[in-house]
Amino acid sequence: MFHKKGAIRTLAGIAVSAVIALTFAGCASSPSSKSTSSDPVKSSSSLSGDLTVSYLSGNPFTDDTLKKFGAMNPGLKIRDVQSTSNTYQAQIRAQLDSGQGPDVIFIWTGSGNAMAAQILGGAGKLVNLSNQPWAKSMDPAAKTLVSLNGKVYGLTTVQNPYGFFYNKDKMKELGITPPTTFSGLINTCKAVRKKGLVLIALGAQTGYLAYGIPAQLANSIAYTKDPNYLTKLGKGEETWTDSKVWNQSLSKALDEYQTMIKAGCFQDNVTGYSEDAVKQMVASGKAVGTYLISAGLPALRALAPDMKIDFATLPATEKASDLVLTANPGSAWGVSASSKNKAAAEALVNYMGTPQRQALDAQANFGFPYTVNKDVKVPAELTGAGKLYKEGKVLLFPTALWPNPEVKQTIIAECQNLLNGNETVDGVLKAVQKSFGGK
Amino acid sequence: MTTLTQAPPTPPAQRTATRPVRAKGFGTPPWFAVPAFAFFTAIVAIPTVLGVYYAFTNWDGISAAPVFVGLDNFIQLFKTPETIQALGNTLLMALVITVAQNAIGLALAAGVNSRIKSRNVLRTFLFAPVVMTPIIVGYLWQFLFIPNGPIARLAEVVGIHNLNVLGDPATAIWGVMVVVIWQHAGYSMVIFLAGMQGIPEEINEAAALDGAGVWKRFVHVTWPLLRTPLVINITLSLIMSFKLFDQVMATTQGGPGYSTQTLSTLLYFEAFQFNHFSSGIALGVIVFVLTAVISFAQMRLFRDRNAA
Numbered sequence: 001m002f003h004k005k006g007a008i009r010t011l012a013g014i015a016v017s018a019v020i021a022l023t024f025a026g027c028a029s030s031p032s033s034k035s036t037s038s039d040p041v042k043s044s045s046s047l048s049g050d051l052t053v054s055y056l057s058g059n060p061f062t063d064d065t066l067k068k069f070g071a072m073n074p075g076l077k078i079r080d081v082q083s084t085s086n087t088y089q090a091q092i093r094a095q096l097d098s099g100q101g102p103d104v105i106f107i108w109t110g111s112g113n114a115m116a117a118q119i120l121g122g123a124g125k126l127v128n129l130s131n132q133p134w135a136k137s138m139d140p141a142a143k144t145l146v147s148l149n150g151k152v153y154g155l156t157t158v159q160n161p162y163g164f165f166y167n168k169d170k171m172k173e174l175g176i177t178p179p180t181t182f183s184g185l186i187n188t189c190k191a192v193r194k195k196g197l198v199l200i201a202l203g204a205q206t207g208y209l210a211y212g213i214p215a216q217l218a219n220s221i222a223y224t225k226d227p228n229y230l231t232k233l234g235k236g237e238e239t240w241t242d243s244k245v246w247n248q249s250l251s252k253a254l255d256e257y258q259t260m261i262k263a264g265c266f267q268d269n270v271t272g273y274s275e276d277a278v279k280q281m282v283a284s285g286k287a288v289g290t291y292l293i294s295a296g297l298p299a300l301r302a303l304a305p306d307m308k309i310d311f312a313t314l315p316a317t318e319k320a321s322d323l324v325l326t327a328n329p330g331s332a333w334g335v336s337a338s339s340k341n342k343a344a345a346e347a348l349v350n351y352m353g354t355p356q357r358q359a360l361d362a363q364a365n366f367g368f369p370y371t372v373n374k375d376v377k378v379p380a381e382l383t384g385a386g387k388l389y390k391e392g393k394v395l396l397f398p399t400a401l402w403p404n405p406e407v408k409q410t411i412i413a414e415c416q417n418l419l420n421g422n423e424t425v426d427g428v429l430k431a432v433q434k435s436f437g438g439k
Numbered sequence: 440m441t442t443l444t445q446a447p448p449t450p451p452a453q454r455t456a457t458r459p460v461r462a463k464g465f466g467t468p469p470w471f472a473v474p475a476f477a478f479f480t481a482i483v484a485i486p487t488v489l490g491v492y493y494a495f496t497n498w499d500g501i502s503a504a505p506v507f508v509g510l511d512n513f514i515q516l517f518k519t520p521e522t523i524q525a526l527g528n529t530l531l532m533a534l535v536i537t538v539a540q541n542a543i544g545l546a547l548a549a550g551v552n553s554r555i556k557s558r559n560v561l562r563t564f565l566f567a568p569v570v571m572t573p574i575i576v577g578y579l580w581q582f583l584f585i586p587n588g589p590i591a592r593l594a595e596v597v598g599i600h601n602l603n604v605l606g607d608p609a610t611a612i613w614g615v616m617v618v619v620i621w622q623h624a625g626y627s628m629v630i631f632l633a634g635m636q637g638i639p640e641e642i643n644e645a646a647a648l649d650g651a652g653v654w655k656r657f658v659h660v661t662w663p664l665l666r667t668p669l670v671i672n673i674t675l676s677l678i679m680s681f682k683l684f685d686q687v688m689a690t691t692q693g694g695p696g697y698s699t700q701t702l703s704t705l706l707y708f709e710a711f712q713f714n715h716f717s718s719g720i721a722l723g724v725i726v727f728v729l730t731a732v733i734s735f736a737q738m739r740l741f742r743d744r745n746a747a
Contacts, residue, residue: 089711093501120501125501204606205691205694205695210694267586269601269603269607272584413693413694417608420695420696
């Protein structure tokens with residue numbers, strides 16, 4: 001059937017406007033809480049004006065710091081700009097590039113990314129903070145991470161230990177204790193395996209966990225050969241390529257890693273497990289513990305709220321006295337060279353750098369202050385690390401001092417291949433050695 | 440009975456004469472395009488051209504004065520085995536994903552283009568993965584693929600032991616492809632379905648009257664009329680495959696080793712992990728050129744076939 005249709009023309013609405021509101025700022029606030037009597041920086045009437053502080057979102061300790069600092073300085077209008085990790089670097093870097101950066105900035109230590117202290121400092125984007133009180137008493141290793149050509153560009157406060165976090169009750173039930181020698185570790189692995197469990201659930205699908213154990217073992221071995229080896233490498237007195245101590249230690253550590261695999265220290269198919277998956281293994285009782293950075297503890301704690309957790313560093317030698325703690329450097333704070341309120345910005349960083357705030361920061365983030373502080377309150381989950389820390393037996397994770405970020409990516413890939421049986425120890429060593437040269 | 444051959448009546452001439460503007464249609468003044476053009480130029484065109492320029496410099500992402508280095512970044516990239524592997528992985532993924540996603544999408548479209556009562560529920564159900572965030576889909580499949588996880592246990596039942604899909608370099612790339620195909624097959628389905636529903640029922644009825652069965656009707660009637668949706672689907676899935684990133688990062692982060700590294704994940708590592716922004720941009724240019732050349736070639740191929 002044919003219908004005759006009229007030629008009706010309808011003028012459609014034309015949508016033209018495109019308003020893009022890119023509000024990167026998470027929230028802005030003017031802290032107003034009251035100061036406490038223990039706050040180390042007293043109110044200064046000279047501080048006034050605006051102060052913008054940029055950092056990664058989800059950092060309640062920094063929120064608290066700003067609140068307290070704001071209360072001590074009522075003349076200051078503090079604006080906190082928080083971003084998620086996937087947008088933070090690009091966003092702040094663009095602001096710094098255009099001379100519109102925040103006054104105080106959350107940055108990274110070393111030179112591993114475009115927002116790292118040495119990169120930004122070298123590009124003239126940060127204020128030289130060498131004369132600040134905390135800079136003078138800063139731990140030498142920490143200072144290396146935030147300095148370039150003798151100038152300090154950032155304050156770094158917390159280091160997070162890497163190691164074996166285990167279920168204390170499960171250990172007791174199996175009748176074992178944390179091993180203090182490498183052969184003891186292998187025997188413990190075998191004993192646990194015989195009982196149908198694994199000692200260390202390893203999430204080698206997650207990059208840092210694939211190479212964490214050999215890097216920590218290498219650190220420990222190198223420490224026994226030369227306790228200052230990292231300082232020498234950090235200062236450039238030796239190069240990673242030529243350092244016999246490091247190269248021999250890594251070689252031995254990779255051999256030990258393979259011995260651990262063969263002894264059944266880990267579950268089968270470790271490269272198929274992520275960090276989250278192995279935490280679930282520990283929480284469900286399939287593994288005695290897992291290898292982690294302490295910053296990952298809250299997630300494990302959330303899965304097993306009632307579990308009694310403790311920490312042990314993995315032994316690399318046959319002497320219990322050789323045990324050292326390996327810790328990862330935390331984040332840092334810098335002052336933008338384009339800041340219009342440098343006095344307030346430096347005052348805030350100085351407040352963050354007081355021993356009291358550093359200790360509180362460490363506690364809030366399951367870490368330790370760089371400068372050994374015997375009075376620091378050690379969280380229950382880090383009891384096993386507290387002793388080594390208080391003895392001053394702490395070494396930074398070598399990643400922080402590697403000459404370029406490609407080394408990390410190379411060692412992740414090579415260790416995954418080693419774990420899968422697709423690479424040899426020599427192959428890993430050669431690839432890592434090559435990556436030290438960068439591009 | 441519908442009279443398909445009858446031509447529509449011509450509008451009365453008088454009406455055209457009295458209302459000339461409406462009869463000619465709504466003429467959009469060219470200056471209406473100026474705001475959109477200005478936005479496009481500022482937000483897309485200029486950054487794109489600048490980006491291409493930076494691929495030929497040594498820009499590190501922060502310095503204000505990049506130095507022109509010619510083709511150095513491209514030469515350097517192709518000297519590294521990781522780039523070659525990432526290129527190979529990307530091409531393999533593009534091929535497999537494009538073929539499998541569209542084959543499954545076509546089969547699903549044929550299935551739900553029926554009169555069964557639950558067809559609308561099925562269409563919604565099959566399209567649901569498309570609207571999920573790729574990262575979430577990646578994490579979900581990471582859990583499903585875990586050794587001793589649900590899929591590994593199912594594999595045990597059929598005699599495949601010790602399955603470690605995402606952790607084994609030999610199978611990891613196929614695992615990632617499964618994730619992508621699972622998520623996007625519904626997208627292809629919807630486009631094919633729209634094409635199928637545009638085919639007049641009378642043609643199928645006529646073919647059925649001539650004795651053609653379901654398969655013959657599909658091969659000789661439906662399939663030839665699905666050329667346009669097919670071109671759209673292939674183009675979209677190719678583009679999506681070439682810039683594959685989220686699912687890889689969520690499931691394997693390019694590992695184990697470099698076995699699932701794609702050009703896009705390598706771009707991310709070069710730019711944001713290694714501070715080689717110019718190399719990252721050079722990789723972006725490579726992805727752009729590859730996508731453009733292959734998409735253009737396949738569209739040309741289909742156009743030539745249509746013309747023939």
